[in-house]
Structure formats: structure tokens, C-alpha cells
Amino acid sequence: MSVARSELKFRAPPSMQLSDGSAKSKTSPPNHVHSKTTPLDRARARFAVTGNAIVTGGAGDIGSVACRALLEHGLQGLAIFDLHPDSGQTTVTSLQSDFPEAKITFTKVDVTDPESVEAAVANAEQTIGPINICLCFAGIAFAAHALDITPQQFKTMFDVNTTGSFLVAQAVAKRIAGGGNGGSIILMASISAHIVNFPQPQVHYNAAKAAVISMKSSLAAEWAVHGIRVNSISPGYMDTILNEGDGLAEHRAIWANRTPYGRMGNPEELTGAVVLLASKAGSYITGADILVDGGISVF
Structure with missing residues (x-):
């Protein structure tokens, strides 16, 4: 509802606070690996993953492979x-x-339900300890012509892929900020945030993933002062259950042929980006999106 300009009250919006990068801040440089250690030890330390993680969509093809990679490191x-x-x-x-020494749990969570998310994150902290890594990998995808998509279908795509990622990231970030030791949040974006997919029409999915990219940048700016790095990964066409089944042979051939590498990706090929962003090696990386797509987005 519009109001007369004379009726507008003073409104001072909140302002971001950026870190000063000092030794007392949450963004000070990491400690160097001792030079007297072996090259192999330094390499291991560089990509070591420490602490505890939440992975949404962790039972899926990509999520489960990411879980294994984090445990391996x-x-x-x-x-x-x-x-x-x-x-x-x-x-x-x-x-x-x-990995018998690790504490590993499963919780059924609807990422679109704020109360479910909050309860699950709180339970995770009580069970495995303070969370410092979060992978928001839960998502849905389906193709439909823009003239046929219903308002509810459009909304659901955003509810799961965008809002769901935010709710989990926010719940985890509140705890990381309160703990004071910083952490890493990794959002699942897509090449669909960068290019228009072909031949399948999916404006609702493309828009939702583009929103994830924008959200990643905003959260990286806001949460840096808490030592929280926020990044995203944009996979190309991956050979997962979402891209299998009757009727997809023609599409799969088109996807492979339009990719400079001439094939679809394997979920394992995403783990390098996951480990980089979750480990000490990514300590100065925030607000970034890493494309892992065999080059298809160059066109």
C-alpha cells in the first residue's frame, strides 16, 4: 500500500559489517604448516578437512559421494x-x-520446513558436536514448458532449491557465528544458473539456481565477519539417477555432444571442488562459484 511522502518515517536500514582481517578477527590468515614437515605431510595438511559437517541431500548420488570425500580427508x-x-x-x-572412527548420523529432514530444519541442526550439534561445514545439496529438478508451468510448480522449485538452501545455511551460520571459530558453507548451484539448457525447457529450475548464485554472494559478504566462507558449485550434466531412465537417451546424447569434453560428468568429479572449499586450501575463497561442467558453459 502506497503512502504520502509526508507520512514516511525515518528508516535507517541495517548495515553490513566487514572484517578488518586483523589477528583478533575471524578472518585472520591460517597458521602455516611447519616447514620441517615432509612435502607429503604439508600436502595432506593443506587439504585436510576437520570438524563436523551437515550434508543435505546426503543420501543422493552427488551428496553421498561428497560425504565420502569429506570423511576421506x-x-x-x-x-x-x-x-x-x-x-x-x-x-x-x-x-x-x-570410517568406524567417525560419528555419522541420518535425520529425515524437509528443508522447506523451518521448524524441521532448526530441530535437525540442533540435534546434529548435540549428537556429533559443533558444526563448521555445511553442504546444501538437497534439490529437485524437472523439465516443463514455460507456458505450462503452474504457479505451484514454480513455487515448489524455489522452495526446495533456493529457500531450502537458505534455511539450512542460516540455521548453521547462526551456530557457527556463536561459536566463533568460523566455517564453510557450500551451496549447490548449476550450469543452469549460467546458461539456458538445451533441449529441455526448465525456466523454473534455471531461475531457482540463478537465485542460489546471487544468494551465495550476498551471504559471503554478510557472514565473512563471522569467519564463514560461502561458496557454490555449479555442476554440468552429471551421470546421476536424475538423468537416467526411459526416454532420456536422445537428451543424454545431445548433452554429451554439446560438451567440449564429449561426455557427461561423474559425481566423483565434483569432490575436488568440495574438498577445496571445505578445507584449509580454500581459506581465502568466499563468494565464488566453481563450474565443474566439462566446458559446456563456455558456449
Whole structure:
């Protein structure tokens, strides 16, 4: 509702606070690895992952591979959030067998439900300890012509992919900020935030992922003062269950042929970006989006 200019009251918007980078700040340089250690030890220390992580969508093809990579690089505690209990428990059982020293849990979480998210994050902290890493990888995707998409379909795409990522990131960031030791939040974006996909029409998905890219930059700016790095990863066409099934053969061929590398990606090929952003090696990286797409976005 519009009001007369004379009726407008003084409104001072909140202002961001940036870190000064001093030794007392949350963004001071990391400690150097001792020069007397071996080159192999220094390499391991550089990409070591420490602390505890929450991974949403952690039972999916990409999420489960990311969980394993974090554990391989030293993660001590892992809380998997997913909507599917059967695949979630299967993932936990497999990972716990390979990493018996780690604390690994599963919680059924609807990332679009603020109360569910808050309760799950609080429970994760009580179970595995303070969270310093969060991967917001839960998401949905489907193709539809723009003339046919219903308002509810458009809204649902944003609810899960964009708002859901924000709710989890916010809940985790509040705890990291209160703890004072900083952390890393990684959002799942997509090449769809950068290019128009072909041949499938999916304006709702593309717009939702573009919003994730913008959100990543805003959160990186706001939360740096708390020592929280916020980045995103934009996968290309990945060979996952979302891109399998009857009727997709023609699309898969087109995706591969339009990619300079001539093929779809494997979820394992995303783990380098995950480990980089979660480890000491990424200590000065925030507000970035890493494209892992075989080059398709260059066109």
C-alpha cells in the first residue's frame, strides 16, 4: 500500500559489517604448516578437512559421494539430512563401515520446513558436536514448458532449491557465528544458473539456481565477519539417477555432444571442488562459484 511522502518515517536500514582481517578477527590468515614437515605431510595438511559437517541431500548420488570425500580427508562427524530414510540409513551404514572412527548420523529432514530444519541442526550439534561445514545439496529438478508451468510448480522449485538452501545455511551460520571459530558453507548451484539448457525447457529450475548464485554472494559478504566462507558449485550434466531412465537417451546424447569434453560428468568429479572449499586450501575463497561442467558453459 502506497503512502504520502509526508507520512514516511525515518528508516535507517541495517548495515553490513566487514572484517578488518586483523589477528583478533575471524578472518585472520591460517597458521602455516611447519616447514620441517615432509612435502607429503604439508600436502595432506593443506587439504585436510576437520570438524563436523551437515550434508543435505546426503543420501543422493552427488551428496553421498561428497560425504565420502569429506570423511576421506579427515572429517570427524557427519550428519546426513535427506527426505528418504531407506537410502539415508543405507548410506550411513556404508560410510560407518569404512570410517568406524567417525560419528555419522541420518535425520529425515524437509528443508522447506523451518521448524524441521532448526530441530535437525540442533540435534546434529548435540549428537556429533559443533558444526563448521555445511553442504546444501538437497534439490529437485524437472523439465516443463514455460507456458505450462503452474504457479505451484514454480513455487515448489524455489522452495526446495533456493529457500531450502537458505534455511539450512542460516540455521548453521547462526551456530557457527556463536561459536566463533568460523566455517564453510557450500551451496549447490548449476550450469543452469549460467546458461539456458538445451533441449529441455526448465525456466523454473534455471531461475531457482540463478537465485542460489546471487544468494551465495550476498551471504559471503554478510557472514565473512563471522569467519564463514560461502561458496557454490555449479555442476554440468552429471551421470546421476536424475538423468537416467526411459526416454532420456536422445537428451543424454545431445548433452554429451554439446560438451567440449564429449561426455557427461561423474559425481566423483565434483569432490575436488568440495574438498577445496571445505578445507584449509580454500581459506581465502568466499563468494565464488566453481563450474565443474566439462566446458559446456563456455558456449
